[in-house]
Amino acid sequence: MTAFGKALAVTETTIPGLLLVDLPVHGDSRGWFKENWQREKMVAAGLPDFGPVQNNVSFNDAVGTTRGIHAEPWDKWVSVATGRIFGAWVDLREGESFGAVFTAEIDPSRAILVPRGVGNSYQTLEADTAYTYLVNDHWSPDAAYSFLNLADETAAIDWPIPLAEVEISAKDLAHPRLADVAPIPPRTTLVLGASGQLGRALRTALGDGAHVEYATRADLDLSSPDLATARRWRDYGAIVNAAAYTAVDLAETADGRAAAWSANASGVAALARIATENGITLVHVSSDYVFDGSNPDAYTEADALAPLGVYGQTKAAGDVVAATVPRHYVVRTSWVIGDGRNFVRTMASLADRGVAPRVVGDQIGRLTFTDDLAAAIVHLLSTQAPYGVYNVTGAGTPQSWADIARTVYRLTGHDAESVTAVTTEEYFAGQDAPVAPRPRNSVLDLTRVTATGWTPRDGAEALEAYLAADRSPGSESAPGSESAPGS
Template sequence: MSAELTLDQSPIPGLVVLRLPLHGDSRGWFKENWQREKMQALGLPDFGPVQNNVSFNGSRGTTRGIHAEPWDKFVSITTGRVFAAWVDLREGDSFGTVFHMEIDPSVAVFVPRGVGNSYQALEDATAYTYLVNEHWRPGITYPALDLADPTCAVPWPIPLAEAEVSEKDRSNPRLDAVKPMPPKRALVVGARGQLGRALLAELPDADAVDLDELDVGDAEAVAAWPWHEYELVLNAAAYTAVDPAETPEGRVAAWRANATAVAHLARAAREHRLTLVHVSTDYVFDGTAEVHTEDEPLSPLGVYGQTKAAGDLVAATAPRHYLLRTSWVVGDGGNFVRTMAGLADRGVSPGVVDDQVGRLTFTTELVRAIRHLLDVGAPYGTYNVTNGGPATSWADVAREVFRLRGRSADDVAAVSTEEYGRGKGLAPRPRCSTLALDKLQATGFEPEDAFVALRRYVASLG
């Protein structure tokens, strides 16, 4: 028995053994069978159990397994002893790895999703209990392995010929016939937009949906989605029409897409332990600060900003979330840079505002930052993401585009926001959209200069 709670790794990635202190006297013993705070501090995943099961084995030699259920399990003994064996049946280099040991009430084992588990009772009236983080569902299928598989060669203390084994378990396949369990997948929501397409280019194995396949503004549709198959949801869906958002119809659409839908995704993330990646905007600020940090109080000016600010608040209710605020997004589709290139090519000399300041964010850079945060396991929370370099005005960007298209930068006239918007009924816009990048850089990410990326993008337009 262990005098203190300890955690040991096993040869199977993610499978850990905990030694539990037993406090006993003449009456029996007591133990803290699962203690979230203490066990997490030692390295146990916060796996979020939702169901507790007990398996009772009447006679010595009862043997169950080898089953690789599609959920995590936390297994411990309440009475008796068992010989336990695990075989990794997940896709990857560790497929087929075997680990076994004897378990009594002083030992608990965390078994990750897709690792086959099996138990042989070494005493009569043995019972083990296990917490799982998915509710049992009828008709579910999962990999299983022959208890006598010669490749794994589990050294059962009681020969299987003498053990009590169900007919189903005796007919399980050998290792070379087992179809490995694939990992949970990623889902890109809003896959047809500029950001969605960029995400899929970087994450080709991700599933992709748009509103006609999953209406994230519909609570019932989101609740019915098979989230147990996923571990990551990237929300690239949004209502981004800043000016139409000020109309009665646009206001309703903006709130539904930018706030209500995000609330539904955040709830799914909470309930199914998903990582939620949600993209927001500089419009959640009023633009009065010279540089906006992640912890600046929200102060949106117009409906678009207000709905995005509401989305920020509900996205942050997901325990595992990356909320990325960005500005001046440019990608594959209609955008300011493409418009300026077209004007330059057609010989037009536009007037462009020079009193709104910020940085461009190319969708490739935004996706690169998302991938970085996920790969390095950065702390969950809010991050500003834009390209790097000095802040510029929209007029500065337009002039550089004109220069790259062979026109004179002087062909772009500078105008004020008031002049540009006179008579157009435009929504209010933040004058300063520059986002601080220190927090992102502290994770090891170095943003590419916006004008370096701009030159490459304009060249790609042909």
């Protein structure tokens, strides 16, 4: 019997992500009414905003009709329009919960959210039973499905009506036992900018598993008119955009301006459309250059954007469009150091050659090492931190480029006093090529990312560890940097 007057309530089950829901049903002598899916109320109650795109209805006229255990690569919201069913769910996803079982009866006052990769099966307990299901993807012959035999001894489902007495299709009877089931893989994580210093750090952090894909521009062109069909995007769970145009001075030229806007704004807009339409989490890596550096305090995620030059303007535009994606992380960082050409390696090389450099001393910030930045991105994704903007840099006392240069000289056994601090204007004086304006204050507040449980490394300790590893036997340091603010 349908229970009337229940309050909307969400109950977790023994299978991660499989949520049993009590639905309010209102009835009188004329019949009954319920809100089968009410996005605002149900998301507020704790259900995910899973974005259904199709509504299906299944009808069974005979008691005992049993449908096989099928796992599909989409999420499914199942409820009963009339009648009553016994439902059995088996986790067929890769991972520790593979093989976990949950069963329950479903009538019009109950529904269940079945996550992607969880096998579902139903047995009708009343004649003329109809159940409906919303799914957040369209059926495709190219999608990955998995199946389990209804009589599997490991799952050991206690069917109310013995399987020998019910109607089952020949196809369902032929499905494999659990030991032979091909698990449903997780959605793919796509890393763009795979050949860059952050892309390489992300490869180290995420590994080379079958469900992580790395792409360069040659592999996936964001300006292509065929981008929407370049992949089966519904199979992707996250896109990490580590690609960008970063030549800040060249961006002030005519050709550089066009290239910067194409990569940092138009490309992000294309990704945002893909992510929004397919329920993908977009991680977009941004920059301190979205600010003008006039703030006397550390910049928070809520501070107004005020870029100075073309590069900063294009990064700010990318931030704005990335934030339109329902599931997004905009990760702002500064002064990035990785395994390619960079300021630290330039200073170490100059120190080894006995050069006494002039280094900018009126720009203040913190170094960010790519392995830390990659770790923070993985943390946000794996913990499903609240979506939004996060500042991610090294921690510790902010310094100028000249301060950092002196530290590099000292740590490499050279005279730190041979580094001369100059103003930004002095450093760039006499250059014929265009020079982009730099923010003088690049310090980013780290309170929000720290609150998610990720602890930034102290910048001084990270720098010392980086130099030690970089100069150890067998390392492949690459001296020099075309953008290093010191010479």
